[in-house]
């Protein structure tokens with residue numbers, strides 16, 4: 180009865196193994212077992228053979244029992260291949276679900292360690308494995324990952340393309356994703372047009388390419404999958420929108436109304452007695468982006484002043500070389516905040532308020548200086564009253 184229970188406990192999914200004994204041995208639990216199948220198949224030709232050549236004991240580390248590492252001492256046989264002319268004269272038998280060629284762990288423990296390695300990788304995986312009483316080094320876990328077969332993937336209908344940093348600011352690769360299953364499909368060694376275009380040409384069937392706005396990926400899509408529709412992915416749309424809004428707000432901060440004094444005063448009055456240290460309210464003159472640009476510009480200029488090379492500055496500040504170069508070439512950070520799209524035509528132009536000519540701007544100056552904004556100036560909407568102009572005329576728009 181006890182033997183049947185042990186058999187079921189240890190090898191419930193394994194056939195052809197007989198447990199002989201289970202012995203606690205210091206820090207170990209040793210399971211002695213032997214193979215019991217009448218014959219084994221040759222790994223080279225597949226012919227079954229019952230001609231035993233020799234016997235020996237294999238030692239396999241197994242998942243721990245009660246916090247103690249388990250060791251399976253399995254008596255196995257070496258067979259002679261009965262197929263004449265087979266390249267494999269003799270072969271060792273393997274037990275499906277328990278052993279594999281040259282393996283020094285049970286198949287079960289190997290699977291557990293592979294999962295740990297995939298989820299946690301080297302160091303963290305090694306620490307967890309020690310806790311689970313299966314001592315493996317981080318290098319062993321990384322080796323296990325490298326030996327794993329890559330899962331079979333089919334060419335996705337909707338392909339996500341984005342870059343990732345192997346070393347930020349220096350080396351970048353490209354990751355390809357199946358947007359419908361959210362599974363990674365492939366990793367490419369760089370982010371050049373040629374590499375991505377070649378992959379697309381070798382994997383026909385992509386209907387939609389979901390990407391950022393880089394010209395390299397746009398061109399790769401046009402070359403490798405000319406029929407595919409290009410869409411901007413949601414993350415980049417939000418990221419670009421947030422940056423554009425922030426930049427626009429920073430540029431036009433002078434037009435923003437100051438908070439009503441009465442509201443501040445009322446709030447301060449309400450909070451009086453709470454002993455709060457309220458800072459005086461003032462117009463907002465900085466944004467996150469502008470702060471960042473100013474800080475980085477200042478740091479780059481300071482390091483340049485010390486005679487440090489741009490490459491080294493980039494390394495120290497974690498900035499791309501081109502970013503460092505941009506900071507180095509302008510005297511003031513404000514020049515960078517103007518925006519590179521200023522003055523360019525855009526598909527959004529028909530929806531923007533009309534930009535007044537210089538002459539109109541001059542004529543409306545009096546209205547703006549008076550504290551009211553005229554719609555003709557493109558500022559915030561306000562009431563435009565006829566005002567005398569230096570030339571003796573009147574505001575053209577309000578005179579209509």
Ligand SMILES: [Zn+2]
Nearest residue numbers: 221224260265
């Ligand atoms: Zn054979």
